[in-house]
Amino acid sequence: MTKTVAVMATLDTKGEEVKYVKKQFGKRGVKTLVMDTGLRGTPQGVKADVTREQLAAASGSTVEKLAAMGRGEAIEVMVKGIAKIVKELYGQGRFQGIMAIGGLDGALLTTGAMRTLPLGVPKLLLTPVAQGKQQFGPFVGTTDMVVMHSVIDILGVNEISRKIFDNAVGAMAGMLRMDVSTKIEGRNVIAMTMYGNTTPTAMLAKKLFEERGYEVVVFHPNGTGGMSMEEMIDQGLFNGVFDLTTHEITDWLYNGVHAGGPTRLDAGVRSGVPQVVVPGCVDFILMGPIEKLEPEFRKRKTYKFNPAVSLVSATREEMEHIASVMAEKLNRAKGPVLVLIPLRGFSMYCHPGEPLYDPERDAAFIKALKGKLSPRIRVKEVDAHINDPLFAETSVAELAKLMGN
Template sequence: MATVVVLGTLDTKGNEHNFVNQIIRKTSCDVVLIDIGVLGQPQTQPDINREEVALAGGVEIEELVKRNDRGFAMEVMAIGATKIIRQLHQDGKLDGILALGGSGGASIATHAMRALPIGVPKLMVSTVASGDTKPYVGESDITMMYSVVDIAGINSISGKILNNAAIAIAEMAKASCTIQPQKENKPLISITMFGVTTPCVLRASKWLEKKGYEVVVFSANGVGGRAMEALMKDGFISAVLDVTTTELADELVGGELSAGQDRLEMAGQLGIPQVVSLGALDMVNFGPVDTLPTHFHGRKIYKHNPNVTLMRTTVEECDQLGKIIAYKLNRAKGPVSVFIPLKGISAIAKKGEVFYDPQADQALIDSLKESLDPHIDLVVMDTHINDPAFAEEMAKKLHELYSNYKKIGVLNYE
């Protein structure tokens, strides 16, 4: 029997959680109800009470009530719920997880959900699901369902939505519990891609798949880079072909698709093989053209579509980017190879295209070459980044690095 864990603030939304619990049980699933409320007594009896959650977070519930500090209480309950959720999963008592709540409940619940492995069904029903969900979802595979009305009573609208949520998580949990994926003995390779580097990535992926690798492509849109590096940290990824490092430009200049200051560092910290290129470092990403910050007016821009405006990186910015990449790669503990295409780093940066700027590209290349330590393998090719030969040479190099890495026993891939 599959087990669904349901968590929420039972002092304010206990009746709603009891409603979904009854529906889940009717689908032949077991339920573990966890109370993450603080201030009041639960409206329905939990299987794991708020006292246990608070204690797992390092503070007794009486202290939280006495302090009457909502922010502190949420932090403690998030830590406690996360520890309990992890343990339930490790003990085989969690096949899916559901939570109902507003911004506060969603913050606590999704903090715990993000600690679970990718593939474990996670469903958050909340009023915040129609807005910016990035703080709640992060790099995980949480499914957000908009509650339409506030989660405050069972009525003709909320009843339908909560019924759908309960049935959805129950069926996902049963599928997760009963369907066992076949074990693959393929090393997992991650590749970063943007629309302007797609031909390169598709060619390299095809080459690597023929060699027996499993290839996963991540969009270099900020959250994609973070998700990729989170999976590296969790041990899923064996090697990385970082074709598209454009997120570094957004971080430096202030675009909307930054992956944070630590981008391009996780593979080096873990020592896994990486082949890196300069894909789409000619651009910084913004929203609709009328949202472009005023201090960028006068810069070379390109309206990619009504919702995306691209801005060309300057000579000075490219010089800085070269130094940033070198600094990160010089500290890598594993094998690294850097590939430089001399005839354009994106589909719109080659000769005749809107972002063609040989001076800026040369500043990037010169800065990178001057700043890289001598032990870093550097390959310079007189091609465009989307040239098939460039893509295949990068794939071959990654195969070489991984094969050597595996031979010397640094990576014990089963």
């Protein structure tokens, strides 16, 4: 089947460039569906398959109104319209991959729509702003976005830009040829959250799950990883969840680097997926360089993880609050949940002889958690540290039981 790629750009400033890209896709047997995201000058070079007027209308506005708005406001309005049309056309099978060409505004405008498409759909952003201090987050979100740095401004078809465009076309055409399915067929997939900090138990659990015939998909709960997992839980992709590292809750409540927002744990709770939830690494806040910590944090137990990252011990009061937030969320669980507590420490450096060890505080957390959890939520305490083999073995056996094995 001939594949089609949706190409988004502002045709007033990038019409000639899109014309070249379209021609190169044609040579590789790939059709294009050109979407004009421009607002101001006259479209150049190629005819849009989806016009700016159609995009504006889908945004509940008009080109004239949008052009008169401030830059930020117009982007905010248009993102919604573009996302709506992109989802519709993808749903109708009108394209199988999507590519955007643009600067900062163009990238923000288009990637919002691209991010609504499922994992596996080829998504490519070609932009000169993928450099320096620009962060990945605003373009990539939680998706499998591919970003290519254009080196030069996207302005003109010349000997250098042709090399850049050709490789971008090649990358997209190559992804389309792989024909990656967006469906998840397997019915033996477990999601697991893992830090370097919880690797010993994660690796052993992965091995034990695999011996039982499961595949394990590992998420790094860095503020994005947990959200990615929860999106996939909502899509029903997993048979079970081993939420070993729920640290993002602490960073969300206390402004750590890996804050993932207020929705952590919610997908597991509302989906009814069987899950084993562990307070892994909830006992520290992940912060920046140790020498830049605020005085109030320097007074606490800390650990210099590397020059850019320090771990700051959570206080007893903070831990009690974290316990109540977790309990309040878990009490709404629609499916089978087991809260599994490692009595000898929730993280690698909270262990006798390690810098973040604080057993009294942990006891207060456990008491608070058990006190707030509804009686129908089962709790099991394991006389082990989170990284002890016994804890991994217990976790695997318990989740297997919840999944009916």
